[in-house]
Amino acid sequence: MIWWVMLSFATVVLVAVTALWLYTFKTRDVSRTPAQERRVARRWIVGGGIVLPVVTVIALLAFGVPTGKRMLTLPLDEPPEVIEVTGHQWWWEVRYPGAPNGVVVTSNQLIMPAGEPVDFHVTAADVIHGFWIPRLGGKIDMLPGRINRIRLEADEPGVFGAQCAELCGVGHAHMHLYVEALPREEFDAWLAARSEEALAELATSDPAFASARENFTTFCASCHRVAGVSAGTIGPDLSDLGGRTMLGAGTLAMEEGAVYQWLRHHQTLKPGNRMPQHDDLDTDTLSGLGDWLETLTP
Amino acid sequence: MTSINREATPQDPQQPEGAQTLHDDLHEIWGNPRGIKALTIVNHTTLGLRFMVTGMVFFVIGGVLSMLIRTQLATPDQNFMTPDIYSQVTTMHGTVMMFLFAIPILEGLAIYLIPKMIGARDLVCPRLTSLGYFCYLFGGIILSFSMVLEMAPDAGWFMYTPLSSSEYSPGLGSDFWLLGITFVEISALSAGVEIVVSILRTRTQGMALHKMPIFAWYILAMALMIVVGFPPLILGSVLLELERAVGMPFFEVAGGGDPLLWQHLFWLFGHPEVYIIFLPAAGIVSTLIPVFAGRPLVGYGWVVFAIVVTGFISFGLWVHHMFTVGIPQLAQAFFSAASMLVAIPTAIQVFVWLATLWLGKPRFKLPMLWILGFLIIFVCGGLTGVMLALVPFNWQVHDTHFVVAHMHYVLVGGMFFPLMAGLYYWLPLFSGRMPSETIGRWGFWLTFLGFNGTFLIMHWTGLLGMPRRIYTYEAGNGWEIFNLLSSISGFVMSAGIAMVLIDIALHFKFGKPAQHNPWKADTLEWANAMPPSAYNFVSLPKIDTRHPLWDNPDLPRTMAEGKHGLAVTSHGRREMWGTDSITGKVREIIHLPGNSWWPFFAALALAVVCVSLLTRVYALAGVFVIIAGVFLLRWSWENGAHPKAAPDAEVRKGDPPLHSRTMSGPGVWAMATFSIANGSFFLSYLFGWFYLWTVSPQWRMPEVSPLSLVVLVAAGVAMTLGAGVMERLVRGLRVNQDRGLARGFYMSALLGAAQVGLVLWSLLTAGLEPTRTSHDAVLLVGLVYALFHGALAMILSAMQGLRVRHGYVGLHAPFEPAVVVILWRYNVVTFWVLVGALGVLPRVIGG
Missing domain, CATH: 1.20.5 (Single alpha-helices involved in coiled-coils or other helix-helix interfaces)
Known part of the structure; x- marks a missing residue:
């Protein structure tokens, strides 16, 4: 709506100025005194x-x-939910320090409660990134060594797109963030399902994936965390990977076999990303890892 | 028309017999050498053309880069370029267009036109013009060469750190940018300084400030903005290069630095830069419109006011590029309001132009077509700018292709179209020939339609959500058709520009000879021969109107016949008037240096420095810094009463003295103007110090300052005494008193040496660890700054002593000490401020 108002206003101004300008070229015989x-x-x-x-x-x-x-983080009567977002080359780390059963960590997806103000505390781990959910407004830079705060509110539940808004290197184009606002109860349930215990239970309970877990410990654990399995912090936390809608910060839709595709071709899908290419691992190992990670759906 | 040295009498031996003899004699003195010696040319006409031609070459390079971008984005999922190469291409497109095309070509236009418009024969520091040109050329070549090596900078044309730091950009790309751009900026600063002094001190007789062509006002503002605006970026580049090369953590959080400092320094330059580009372009519009409307510009005073206000406001706006870094709301509101204030002077100019056309009888010639294109595109860019300023809308489209489109509307509309109008307008002056009206119109329409096809559509692509700076996109977003149309239109625009360039190139050979003053313009540049001779004017007129050629159509003829000032050649000097900065009263005769190898050699040595820094051969860089210094000093040796300058000070009866025989000539003005630039650099440094101290997240101030206050104060006292000696000598010269002159200079040089030694001592004993903390790194930079300036003052004073012994300086030629003393004054002020800021304040306030 606002867009159409502005567009028509701008068109009117442009046409008027141009017409006026052209009109001055018409020969007129008006004699004026100084x-x-x-x-x-x-x-x-x-x-x-x-x-x-x-x-x-x-x-x-x-x-x-x-x-x-409205976007200033002024004190409220009821302290708002705080979500911490950290930009990495080229993925998003999202933390919920206020979750009732201890901090919840996820990556490349930002689930927030709808209908209430949320405070975002943003920073960067390496270079400057830009935190910006266009539909909710307010763009703010994520600076290494500094925490910037912004208050946003999603009036209605819904899914919003977001992408890193500051040139951050070769993977900049592939740094999307999936944002979803849930009604408060659903949000609480979402958080509860991601408590440390619940996630660890999810990752370790199924004996069918014992060898996948072992391979994960050998090849992936130094960079990635899966609750109950490993504690790496260099790459994204994978504890609830199967439950996300996208892979590789918005590079690939999460479908069956997508994780395997990613593991096999990630340097083609997202050129220059920081994960080493695992050409040394055979298809069974990679698809085993993929199958297991896809079950991590809290 | 009276002129003060023309009481032509038959017995006057210097009275030329005819205009042709006079012309030949002047040509003898001013003419350009050919062959290899063309490198020694200092003439502004030649160098201005070189600047413009080189700028056009870089424009073509930048244009080819943009074609590569449009090819990559033409269809989804393209593999034409890897993301890495794409980043290099976009970074270089922005860098080349901004730093190697827009600024230099406008400087070139100013260098070419300003002396002709103000009735002078050259710019006031001709050798500096030459140095500036070669710095630009070499810097541009070095920077462009990085693309051949596939090592071009890729962190964006704004080089935000830490992305551009050695950790995240380990290759040489960022070094190419930082070193190359700094090198090119020497050129911008040289041009800035000499244009300021030329406009203020070499307007022809009687051309008071308020009678100056409006274009000169715009260029004066541009030059002053360059002088103040470029040093912050030079400082930032030096600091970032130091961080990359040796690890001084100015911008690295862990070492106590702050990446935001780079953004502040960059935009302190970057915002004024937008106006540095826009003002001269607006100056072209303000010059052309009255000519084609056939009446004086309406509201000359209003326009001058608008120019001055724009200049000032633009320095208060840098933060508006940083709204998203998390600055306090109050500051944001302030800068928002200031940003919008700029709309007022811009609107004033637009309506002055409209009113001028309204009240005149406009003719629609080819240059006016480009002005019309400018108007439409620029207004459109302004309107989308207002939309972007609306915060909620900004959220929707920020960092999408909408912004790319907006930016190109403003820059191409605000700079390129007026520039083209100007080129077509002055082309007959450059060449004496008319371009083809048919090809010109074709070129315009292709460019205009192609431009709008590319970027008008791009607004839409942006609204559909396509982000900036992505190297490819997936099919299915609905962006494909718009991108394809943009790409096709981009190539149409290129065809248009190619046509324009071909038209311009061909017209030099095939164009119809132009008649004199083909557009019936009012300003003095059209009193030149077409193309102009190396000395511009046979004689320099007295001006008492803003529109000399309208009010006195006979003026070009009488000037060419030598009926006005300074039509004397027997002395063999290059001469022009030095006039009062405000009233335009003649004060002295400025004698200009002739062609010289020194600028070329100095620039070459600096290029070697640049390349050896790039390849990290620091010893070689050090050697060539010294060599460049020696060349520059050797250059300065040919001044005053030196045989190559003006050994003989005879002037005709009734003429004012030569400037080297006075004490307030252009050198004093140039030094003062340069001190403004230097001061801007110094203030940026102080800003950095206090910024890091108060804002940097992990700043560590040592308990006890590592600097010995006693030693620093002793150094300051030595320097102040040295400056005192200089002051006394200069005061003496002013009252015709030169006792102990050489001894005095040596004495002040000695005191300078004492200061340098003491500063060096305090630096060596401080035990700084500049690679560990930003605190120590900042101290080091400050002390090195003081050392460099102290050493320079010392050397210049010692040289003055030598020059007195040679007889180049003295009571008969007292000019240079008055120049050198300004450096001493500058040093005294900045050194004490430095002692206070680095030595005293931390002790008083503490960490």
Whole structure:
């Protein structure tokens, strides 16, 4: 709606200015005394050069300042949910420090409660990244060594796209973030399902994947964490990988066999990403790992 | 029309017999050498053309890069370029267009036109023009060469650290950028300084500030903004290169630095830079419109006011590029309001142009077509700019192709179209020939339609959510058709520009000879021969109107006949007027140096420094820094009463003295202007120190300052005494008193040496660990700055002593000490501020 208003306004202005400009080229025979000329000129300059921009600027400020204020993390009567987001080359680490059963960690997906303000504390682990969920507003830089805060609110439950908004290197184009706002109860349930215990239970309970777990410990554990299995922090936390909608920070949709595809071809799918290519591992090992990780759906 | 040295009498031996003899004699003095010696040319006409041609070559390179981008994005899932190469291409497209095309070509235009417009024969520091050109050329070649090596910078044209740091950009790409751009900026600064001084001190007789062509006002503002605006980026580049090369952690959080410092320094330069590009372009518009409307510009005073206001506001706006880094809301509101204030001076100019057309009788010639294109595109860019300023809308489209489209509307509309209008307008002056109106119109329409096809559609692609800076995209988003259309239109635009370039190239050979002053313009550049002679004007007129050629159509003829000032050649000097900065009253005769190898050699030595820093052969770099210094000093040796400058100070009766025989000539002004640039560098440094101290997240201030205050104060006292000696000598020269002159210079050099020694001592005993903490690194940079300036003042004073012995400086030529003393004053002020900031304040306030 606002877009159409602006578009028509802009078109009118553009056409008017161009028409005016072209009109001046029409031969007119108006003779004016110097005093008249000065008066005409002053009218143009004061009207168009001062009054017009001043009025526009005031209108813009009146419109823009109140909206900007909403995003400040001023104290609220009821402290809002805090979500910590850290940008890495080229993935997102998302933490919920306020979860009732201890901190919940996930990657490349941001699930938030709808209908209430949420405070985001954002930072970066390496270079500068940009945190920005266009539909919710407010873009803020993620700076190494610094925590920036922003308050956002999703009025309705829904899925929103987001992408890193600051050039961060070769993988910048492949740094999407899946954002979903859930009703409060669903959000609480989502958090509860990701308690350390629940996730560890999920990862270790099925004996059919014993060898996959072993391979994971050998080949993946130094970088990746899976609750109850490993504690690596260099790459994304994989404890609830199967439950995500996308792989590789939005590179690949999570379907059956997607993890295997990723493990096999990730340097083609997302060129330059920091994970080493595992050409030394045979198909069975990789698909075994993939099958297991896809079961991690809390 | 009176002129003060033209009381032509038959017995006057220097009175030329005819205009042709005079012309030949002037040509003898001013003419350009050919062959290899063309490298020694210092003439502004030649160098201005070289700047513009080189700028056009880089424009073509930048254009080819943009074609590569459009090819890659034409269809989804393209493998034409890898993401790595794509980053290099986009980074270089921005860098080349900004630093190697837009700024230099506008400088070139100013270098070419300004002396002609203000009735001078050359810029005031001709050798500096030459140095600037070669620095630009060599820097540009070095930077472009990185693409051949596939090692081009790839961290974006703004080089945000830590992405550009050695950790995340380990290759040479960022080094190419930092060193190459700094090298090119020597050129921008040289041009900035000499254009300021030329406009303020060499306007022809009677051309008071308020009678100056409006274009000169725009260029004056541009030059001053370069002088103030470029040093922060030079400092930032030096610091970042130090961090990359030797590991001083200015921007690295763990070492106590802060990546945001880079952003501040970059945008302190980067925002004014937008106006450095826009102002001269607007100057072209303000020059052309009155000519084609056939009446004076309406509201000259309003426009001057708008220019000055734009210049000031633009320095208060840098933070608006950093709204998203998390700065306080109050600061954000302030900078928001300031950003919008810029709309006022811009709107004033737009309506001045409209009113001028309204009140005149406009003619629609080819240059006006480009102005019309400018108007439409620029207004469109302004409107999308307002949309972007609306915060909620900004959220929707920020960092999408909408922004790319907006930016190109502003930059191409605001700079390229006026530039093209200007080129077509002044082309007859450059060559004496008219370009083809038919090819020109074809070129315009292809460019105009191609441009809008590319970028108007790109707005839509952005609204559909296509982000910036992605090297490819998947099919199925609905972006395909728009991207394809953009790419096709991009090639149409290229065809248009190619046509324009071919038209321009061909017209030099095949164009119809132009008649004199083909557009019936009002300003003095059209009183030149077409193409102009090396000395511009046979005689320099007295001006008492803003529109000399309208009010006195006979002026070009009488000027060419030598009926005005300085039509004297017997002395063999290159001469022009030095006039009062405000009133335009003649104060002295400026004699300009002739062609010289020194600028070329100095630039070459600096290029070797640049390349050896790139290849990390630091010893070689050190040697060539010294060699470059020696060349520059050797260059300065040919001044004053030196046989190659003005050994003989005879002037005709009634003429003012030569500037080297006065004490307030252009050198003093140049030194003062350069001190502004230097001061901007120094203030940026202080800003960095206090910024890191107060804001950097892991700043560590040692309990006890490692600097010995006693030693520093002793150094300061020595330097202040040295400056005192210099002041006394200069005061003496002013009252015709030169007792102990040489001894005095040596004395101040000795005191300077004492200061340098003491600073060096405090540096060596401080035990700094500049690679461990940013605190120590910042101290080191400050002390090295003081050392460099102390040493420079010492050397220059010692040289003055030598020059007195040679008879190049003295009561008969007292000019240079007045220049050198400015450096001493600058040093005294900055050194004490430095002692206070680095030595005293930490002790008073503590960490």
